[in-house]
Amino acid sequence: MPFMIATTTRFVAAGALICCSLLACKKDATTSGSSSTETYPSVAATFAGRINLANLDNYAGQTVPAYISKNNAPGFAISNAKATLGRVLFYDKQLSIDNSISCGSCHQQSLAFSDTFMASKGVENGRTARHSMRLINVRFGNEAKFFWDERAANLEAQTTQPIKDHAEMGFSGSSGRPAFSSLISKLQALAYYQELFKFVYGDATVSEMRIQEALSHFIRSIQSFDSKYDAGRSQVPNDAQPFPNFTALENQGKQLFLQPPVFNPNGVRTAGGAGCQGCHAAPEFDIDPNSRNNGVIGKIGGGNDVAVTRSPSLRDVVKADGTANGPFMHIGLSNQLMTVIDHYNSINTAGNNNLDPRLMPGGQPQQLQLTANEKNALVAFIRTLGGNDVYTNARWSSPF
Numbered sequence: 567m568p569f570m571i572a573t574t575t576r577f578v579a580a581g582a583l584i585c586c587s588l589l590a591c592k593k594d595a596t597t598s599g600s601s602s603t604e605t606y607p608s609v610a611a612t613f614a615g616r617i618n619l620a621n622l623d624n625y626a627g628q629t630v631p632a633y634i635s636k637n638n639a640p641g642f643a644i645s646n647a648k649a650t651l652g653r654v655l656f657y658d659k660q661l662s663i664d665n666s667i668s669c670g671s672c673h674q675q676s677l678a679f680s681d682t683f684m685a686s687k688g689v690e691n692g693r694t695a696r697h698s699m700r701l702i703n704v705r706f707g708n709e710a711k712f713f714w715d716e717r718a719a720n721l722e723a724q725t726t727q728p729i730k731d732h733a734e735m736g737f738s739g740s741s742g743r744p745a746f747s748s749l750i751s752k753l754q755a756l757a758y759y760q761e762l763f764k765f766v767y768g769d770a771t772v773s774e775m776r777i778q779e780a781l782s783h784f785i786r787s788i789q790s791f792d793s794k795y796d797a798g799r800s801q802v803p804n805d806a807q808p809f810p811n812f813t814a815l816e817n818q819g820k821q822l823f824l825q826p827p828v829f830n831p832n833g834v835r836t837a838g839g840a841g842c843q844g845c846h847a848a849p850e851f852d853i854d855p856n857s858r859n860n861g862v863i864g865k866i867g868g869g870n871d872v873a874v875t876r877s878p879s880l881r882d883v884v885k886a887d888g889t890a891n892g893p894f895m896h897i898g899l900s901n902q903l904m905t906v907i908d909h910y911n912s913i914n915t916a917g918n919n920n921l922d923p924r925l926m927p928g929g930q931p932q933q934l935q936l937t938a939n940e941k942n943a944l945v946a947f948i949r950t951l952g953g954n955d956v957y958t959n960a961r962w963s964s965p966f
């Protein structure tokens with residue numbers, strides 16, 4: 567037995583060395599391949615010191631505030647090793663057919679893991695059908711399904727869809743493009759994946775399940791809880807209390823966000839708040855799983871898209887300084903929060919057979935009749951949801 571293990575190890579090491587030298591030549595011709603003579607496993611997967619397998623980044627032991635209770639992946643325990651592999655996969659352009667696009671191309675850390683385009687750019691000038699989604703606090707919510715239209719049953723199922731998408735990363739197996747199985751072989755041949763998969767799983771086998779698992783560990787580790795909102799929320803027993811660190815306008819906006827509107831029989835608000843809490847409930851600001859369409863039914867390229875019933879958490883929809891992390895809603899409606907408030911202020915039902923009943927009180931499209939001051943207060947409050955650390959922390963940055 568010991569002999570067999572030694573043989574296996576040597577075989578993997580030899581494979582890794584061959585690939586390493588190819589990699590070294592391709593990546594940095596000036597080193598004339600000298601690094602390939604170093605011993606496995608220190609050669610391939612250090613990523614110029616950005617990853618240290620002997621001292622992994624802390625994904626598993628991050629602090630989550632006591633007031634955060636929603637969790638769409640109960641029992642899931644983040645592993646530092648799997649999240650580290652997920653980080654490499656997330657930023658690796660080799661996951662696309664022409665090595666031009668990674669997950670991180672459309673989900674940029676500096677933009678709360680979204681991008682500034684209405685429709686993102688994929689391989690060979692492909693364009694996505696909807697705007698990219700932020701990946702902040704994805705596990706802290708009640709809704710377990712993913713994508714704007716919730717077509718992925720869970721995060722694991724979601725993660726390999728973009729790789730197989732013809733317009734995004736291209737391993738579609740259609741119109742002459744390679745299938746997902748080609749990606750498996752491609753990754754299997756890369757030295758750093760031989761090393762990393764072996765490090766995480768005990769053997770170097772690359773599989774769709776392992777890719778999904780590693781990406782899910784990385785994505786579920788992305789959390790943001792250092793906003794002005796959090797600083798206030800941690801000082802009071804519940805959301806309804808005025809936050810001592812908030813301005814009067816921010817506290818007013820918070821109340822408008824939290825309180826349901828009171829409507830007359832014509833759908834016109836006569837008292838109460840703006841009712842945002844009904845679908846984006848604090849303190850996670852995740853989407854209500856029962857939410858239906860919110861009345862934004864446009865479609866990039868024309869037509870109607872009434873299937874959208876999910877939103878990313880409203881945390882970090884804008885940064886702490888108020889600048890947008892890309893345009894809002896599935897069509898990239900606008901990067902001005904005031905446009906969003908104006909949308910909810912006066913709902914249009916035309917062409918929509920999936921509008922949430924909450925936006926149609928008594929069968930009439932809601933008219934919030936918010937004053938200019940109330941609109942400003944809502945915008946001021948939503949700005950308090952922007953964090954800081956998540957935009958720059960190295961553990962979520964590209965290792966390449």
Ligand code: HEC
Pocket residue numbers: 656661667668669670671672673686687688689694695696697698699700701704711712713714715721724725726728729733734735781785876877878
């Ligand atoms: C070409 C741009 C592009 C690339 C590349 C891309 N995404 Fe996305 N991503 C999007 C768009 C656009 C959506 C929304 C699509 C929809 O709902 O129809 C999205 C949605 C998601 C969601 C759903 C978030 C939610 O809250 O429901 C996750 C998770 C995600 N992407 C992860 C990934 C991962 C992992 C990769 C790499 C394997 C990746 N993405 C590659 C553009 C991209």
Ligand code: HEC
Pocket residue numbers: 700714823840841842843844845846857858859860862863874875876877878880883893894895896897906907910922924925944
């Ligand atoms: C009936 C449920 C519902 C209510 C009530 C509601 N929303 Fe939404 N919200 C949604 C859905 C669904 C989406 C995703 C819609 C889309 O992209 O087409 C969304 C999207 C958003 C977005 C864009 C998020 C992003 O990632 O681009 C913002 C901002 C927002 N809502 C703010 C508010 C505010 C402020 C209020 C209160 C005035 C509110 N919402 C009330 C369901 C609701």
